Amino acid sequence: MLALLAALALLVPAPQRPDTDGDFLAFAQTPRRPGNLVARTGVVGRSAEGRPIEGRQLGDPKWPGELLVFGCIHGDECGASAIEPTIGGCPDPSADIFIVPDLDPDGSAARSRLNAHGVDLNRNFNAGWRPAGEAGSAEYPGPRPFSEPETRLAARIVHALEPAATIWFHQYRGERPFVRAWGQSVAAGRRFATLARMPFRLIRWPAGTGPNWQNHRFAAPAFVVELPQGRLEPEMRGRLSEALVRMGRWVRED
Numbered sequence: 001m002l003a004l005l006a007a008l009a010l011l012v013p014a015p016q017r018p019d020t021d022g023d024f025l026a027f028a029q030t031p032r033r034p035g036n037l038v039a040r041t042g043v044v045g046r047s048a049e050g051r052p053i054e055g056r057q058l059g060d061p062k063w064p065g066e067l068l069v070f071g072c073i074h075g076d077e078c079g080a081s082a083i084e085p086t087i088g089g090c091p092d093p094s095a096d097i098f099i100v101p102d103l104d105p106d107g108s109a110a111r112s113r114l115n116a117h118g119v120d121l122n123r124n125f126n127a128g129w130r131p132a133g134e135a136g137s138a139e140y141p142g143p144r145p146f147s148e149p150e151t152r153l154a155a156r157i158v159h160a161l162e163p164a165a166t167i168w169f170h171q172y173r174g175e176r177p178f179v180r181a182w183g184q185s186v187a188a189g190r191r192f193a194t195l196a197r198m199p200f201r202l203i204r205w206p207a208g209t210g211p212n213w214q215n216h217r218f219a220a221p222a223f224v225v226e227l228p229q230g231r232l233e234p235e236m237r238g239r240l241s242e243a244l245v246r247m248g249r250w251v252r253e254d
């Protein structure tokens, strides 16, 4: 099955002009193969330095309620990029999961929290945005909201997919993983915490973050998972993979 999926993924051509409106998700519109399940990958946009930003779709696209996952927005917090939300290596037929493994490929290439312009992408969204510091400082929000190609791409993906729920992965200095959410996203956050066997914390959205923007613009939940730093242990990867699949089933609209 894995080899078949890999072959299918190779058959799907990347869109030719991924940065233009309308066709950046073209790879996700290719026909389904027999058996319904898909695992398809395409380039959905480019970073400030022109690195490709990948999108993956796993599961069965017939379900209208999609789970959107951003594996990494801070380039030095990309442990979750390695998570494959599959069951026994196969996409789940009862969920439709869209993943952006790494929204900050320039930062991850440079092992930096920031993007190539020295901007903290998770302070650059248009919700409570305010100027602070200068390029290269730890939480520099950029010269204006959505000044960066990476955050504009994230917004475009959210608008295009209108996901039933969105999960943003981060890594922090603590040792214990946890789920954090606020307001309308608390129920979904608590649900994921249960599925992933992690504690839940009620925490307000910092200014200019992706979840802050989503929670003010859309009714669907968007929340954060904080993991310890470094590479994820296989046990943690497996646990999160399963929890994502179960979350995908939970948010799907029958």
Ligand SMILES: [Zn+2]
Residues within 6 Å of the ligand: 074, 077, 122, 169, 170, 171
């Ligand atoms: Zn972070």
